[in-house]
Amino acid sequence: MSELFTSVEDLAERIPNGAKVALAPDYSGCSMVTTRALVARGARDLHLIGVPSVGFQGDMLIGAGCVATLETAAVTLDEYGPAPRFMAAVKAGTLKVIDGTCPAIHAGLQAAEKGIPFMPVRGIVGSDLLKHRDDWTIGTDPFGEQDGPLVLVKAIRPDVTLIHVPLADRHGNAWIGVRREMMVMAHAARETFVTADEIYDGDLLADEQLAPGTIPGLYVSALAKATNGAWPVGLFGRYGPDDAHLRDYLERARTDAGFAGWLDEFVYAPKAAE
Amino acid sequence: MSELFTSVEDLAERIPNGAKVALAPDYSGCSMVTTRALVARGARDLHLIGVPSVGFQGDMLIGAGCVATLETAAVTLDEYGPAPRFMAAVKAGTLKVIDGTCPAIHAGLQAAEKGIPFMPVRGIVGSDLLKHRDDWTIGTDPFGEQDGPLVLVKAIRPDVTLIHVPLADRHGNAWIGVRREMMVMAHAARETFVTADEIYDGDLLADEQLAPGTIPGLYVSALAKATNGAWPVGLFGRYGPDDAHLRDYLERARTDAGFAGWLDEFVYAPKAAE
């Protein structure tokens, strides 16, 4: 099924403006190479869904003006501190933030995975998050065993799931190991685009040890090989974050001009140089 | 955590009469060795849950008088034909059957896994199954996007999940590969008892390739080594069913006396000989 294979640029083209795009957190599988391609193609009005949070990937897309709406449980750069372009966009009022909580995002995707309109979720009652969500509501246990209010979360169906994995094969099978949030994301989304550090020469589903950590090609619409495709954030089991680059990013992204310089150097210049 | 390790007989002792016991289908991971120990200890009034069906394992337990209630989507011996002791018990009226359907059983267990009282399930509307289930009801989509009736299935929380796996380690981690129905069963149940063909010398969770197919020891209450513990049904990736034994079983289980002879030979005699 070689028609699966394409370029990173093509993946970015196939994520239309306005698309609902599900993204894994920085410690899971982030296709940073496609993130830069999205910026380079001038993507606009994306609705990002952090599963359950976004980090540098979200910050870069927000800074580049690609994002209209951010649905997430958090924006976190972990020990690197606050996310500068996210903070600037919130301050400028140019970003709509749909604040959620991790288990509700997972539940919403699981509802889409099952084709059901909603999923009950424990907890949440009494949180101000509820006041600002028209896609969450209060219900009750129809079997009467649990008294009191129960939060019902509407299904979250992304248009696209975009991820990076260590290993994929020619059938579109993509190995994610224990990072199984990406499995639900692939099941729930209409299309899943994958970049992979390495192409596995064989069938991942035919290997007894690799199959359990593999997203079947059935769910994968397109695939591009991209060595080091998660740079500058890390890739589980393969390589860590590029600390020097990320610190440099943070320094420059404090200001609009500094961020523009970072974009020129790492997003536009490589393209122009081709 | 060596207190995890015990004998098959102890596992059978620790499954009390009247317990709700979740079982995998014959092609997944069946602890047949513990099944025989349950018969040998004279277990009574069990409520079996087939996830989503039972086969020889269920038939043997039913035939031995261990089962009061069977909750399942089917009783199937596949190409071996009808399940003789199940048929006899239905005819004699000694077994309460709670007829279900595969996705509702999976959804009920997922509800228990999430600690929520129920889960919506697509389909089912118009099936006579609904008429006989007081743990299923009809609801609607609170967000109004899906008109019409929606089946809500009550959470299924087993007291015990009993399974057999190819490989487990000293921490109680149990490798199930792609047979992930057993993962949900372990999450959903109060206790999970595991028998394993082989003890892995190391930590399954520390191995990048094995971890994705592993039930964490966190969910496992007790573990016994049992080489060939799925005999006479097979174990995925390891060994197939013992065709001659199963055909002999079917022949003998046609009659009460024949089944009693089978019990004597394969359940009681080995114990008496100890």
Add this chain to the structure above:
Amino acid sequence: MSAEIAPEELLIATVADMLDGLRHVAVGAQSPIPGSAALLARARSGGSLRVSMLGSEAHSPFTDGGRELFDCAAQGRIDAFFLGGGQIDGQANINLVGIGDYPDTKVRFPGSFGSAYLYLLVPRVILFREEHTARVLVPKVDFISAPGVSDEDVLRTGGPYALVTGRCVFDFDAAARRFRLASVHPGHDTDEIREHTGFDYDVPDVVPETPVPDAATLALLRGRVADEVAETYPAFAARVFAAAAA
């Protein structure tokens, strides 16, 4: 290659024709004829048809446990599936539970499996039952495991497409809520079918004979498809194709 076409080969080719142009066909356990049909359709599709066979290690694409087939269907990713029935009635209701007044069944069947779900979700459900007798094809099933038709307010994206038996093919007319005789297998006739069918159905003025597979189809079936089928159903493959190719 033998000129003689085995009855199973006719059924496989007939079912395979119903799968052409689809993207993904799933086949349940213990379904050698539907499974062979799916593999034949795949062989003819140039790789565009995906076949998922439950109970097959080589043809199962699932890695999320027993629920994945059902989730996958709900996602709209399965175009066709096969169901049978201990009883099938004229409204395409199927009964996999038992004969008699449930729960006091006189004859108990294995159970409903996923039928109550997949029948409502998979766009093209092909009912397949080789035994074509008034005992199986009844006016009204004793227990509806899965309904052939639903009220308008029921969210239903799937349902019966055809009923293939050892004697004929019926199409299902969802609007009329009735079967219509589509073709009669060679060696059978319309009177015989009426005699052995317990439910009423429509008959067009001209009822064609079910076409037999052409030489190219037979070659594919007895070659590549037979090899693929043998992985999951070795006894079936040996019996049907080895004999036919002898």
Add this chain to the structure above:
Amino acid sequence: MSAEIAPEELLIATVADMLDGLRHVAVGAQSPIPGSAALLARARSGGSLRVSMLGSEAHSPFTDGGRELFDCAAQGRIDAFFLGGGQIDGQANINLVGIGDYPDTKVRFPGSFGSAYLYLLVPRVILFREEHTARVLVPKVDFISAPGVSDEDVLRTGGPYALVTGRCVFDFDAAARRFRLASVHPGHDTDEIREHTGFDYDVPDVVPETPVPDAATLALLRGRVADEVAETYPAFAARVFAAAAA
């Protein structure tokens, strides 16, 4: 071994005492002090305490993706967890979203993460925030990410157990819906705490000093625990334990 006890070591030992006798403690990402406390409690438990550290490859026991921590908590398998807050108020409400009139926040925090869920489900939630100022410990949070208390009809199996800061320990009295000063860290006093705490709280007649870790605890902490912490938090371990042990 140095007689001087680092402030972090006091906090670690204080939190560890709150975990004794539990079966399973989970620790969120970027939580070196709670994480060290959990590992210390485990070292003292003789192996009976299980520690799950998010963001740690060696101490994560999960294989079902991001949802598993939450499912696991709902199953009643997690006894203790840690939460912080950009603001924490006197009813133990926590705000992880921002200061100001949401959504027009003047200061934006990272977001609520799983707090709105875990706070209601995990029996012993320890609030941990080193910064003890009136800016953080406010009379009323601007946004309730997760509520400290709930109405009686709300299914709630978890909630606040204590608040540990750089100056003191508060217990939470769920019935009174108020914090009560439990102990003051060495070098701090009750007046200072009143001055830097924006919410009202109860003070018993005698307020003990937070006990400093004994020699055996310090040895364990600076030896085995320091090594284990270094796997997830190498910079933290080097700074705190290497200096203290120098």
